[in-house]
Amino acid sequence: MTLLDDIGFTEKQYRELREIGLSDTEIAREELHCSPSTLSVWKKANGIVIQKPYRLFTLEExxxxxxxxxxxxxxxxxxxxxxxxxxFYHARKxxxxxxxxxxKVES
Incomplete structure (x- = not known):
């Protein structure tokens, strides 16, 4: 159990907030009045994974x-x-x- 479980925050509520366009940071700070890391721990504990809009590639690709x-x-x-x-961040990684x-070439 996490702090957010204790206050009754649900996956449905989380998904509704995401659907209206709030980021995790906004949800944590403005809606739940907690740190983004607290929300991150809650998501991990509840198996909530948000699909990234991109696919990571390999150096060979x-x-x-x-x-x-x-x-x-x-x-x-x-x-x-x-x-x-x-x-570029992923590419460097x-x-x-x-x-x-x-x-510069000196003239």
Whole structure:
């Protein structure tokens, strides 16, 4: 049992709040008056998993698409990433090499 179970918060209530567009942070702070981590613990204890709108890819999948001259933006869209920053975060995590900045040429 978690704190939110003790006050009677249910999965149905959680899903209704998500459907109206509230994020977990907003639900925790504004509706439940608790920390986001308390909500996270409650979700885990109750087996609540929210599907991510994107699919994580492997370095091999990324390499194959880059070898076909796909851009980062095209790869991000292909795997369902709406936020390019999230795409780059995952790419760095799996070992995608960073593009080096061009060095200034002195004239």
């Amino acid at each position: 990324w390499t194959e698409l880059r070898n076909q001259n796909w851009t980062h933006f095209q790869i991000a869209q292909h795997f369902g990433f709406e936020c390019i920053d999230t795409y 799996i070992g995608v090499p960073r593009k080096r900045r061009r060095e």
